[in-house]
Amino acid sequence: MITKIMVPVAFSKYSLGILDFAAEIAKPLGAELQVVNVISDRDLEAVNKITEFGYKVDSDKYLKTIKKERRESITAMADHLTLPDDKVSFTFLIGDPTSELLRFVVESEVDLVVMGIKARDLKHMFAGSVAERMFRRCPVPVLSYRGDDIAERLRKRVYRHIGDH
Numbered sequence: 001m002i003t004k005i006m007v008p009v010a011f012s013k014y015s016l017g018i019l020d021f022a023a024e025i026a027k028p029l030g031a032e033l034q035v036v037n038v039i040s041d042r043d044l045e046a047v048n049k050i051t052e053f054g055y056k057v058d059s060d061k062y063l064k065t066i067k068k069e070r071r072e073s074i075t076a077m078a079d080h081l082t083l084p085d086d087k088v089s090f091t092f093l094i095g096d097p098t099s100e101l102l103r104f105v106v107e108s109e110v111d112l113v114v115m116g117i118k119a120r121d122l123k124h125m126f127a128g129s130v131a132e133r134m135f136r137r138c139p140v141p142v143l144s145y146r147g148d149d150i151a152e153r154l155r156k157r158v159y160r161h162i163g164d165h
Helices: 017-031 041-052 059-078 095-109 131-135 148-164
Strands: 006-007 032-040 088-095 112-116 144-145
Touching: 006 017, 006 095, 017 032, 017 059, 017 112, 017 144, 032 041, 032 059, 032 095, 059 088, 088 095, 095 131, 112 131, 131 144
Parallel strands: 006 032, 006 112, 032 088, 112 144
Antiparallel strands: none
8 A cells, every 4th residue: 555655856847747746646545745855965065175175165054055945945836735734744865866765765664756757868768867776776666757748759759769660
């Protein structure tokens, strides 16, 4: 039974669609929607590197600012959801996105992950991405969301590929 659905949000143009899609799944199941955003440790490393060059950048202030901005964005995206407030939660993680998402899945006993893909080429639509690593390593089902434009682009590529054979 699906009681917890994790939705990693990376603030792409598809994030709202992914969140809505996951909420459509969660509502009839009475499942919790756990919206997760990972602040990449590479971003923090960059801030620390800038500090080494003498610029006055405070990584704690950076983290506080980023979390505030992202929380406002996530709250705005989730405002129109019709799920009860106690069925939606927001979590920020810091580190390598794939590792942190996998850790969250296991520690929070997530039953399903709903996430987007970044598709440019049919052969490489998962190569090197967080989505690809999640699909390979995640111990629970991962459902990939495609916006209408991605779906149409992939359909055209499939038709071209079929036509080549």
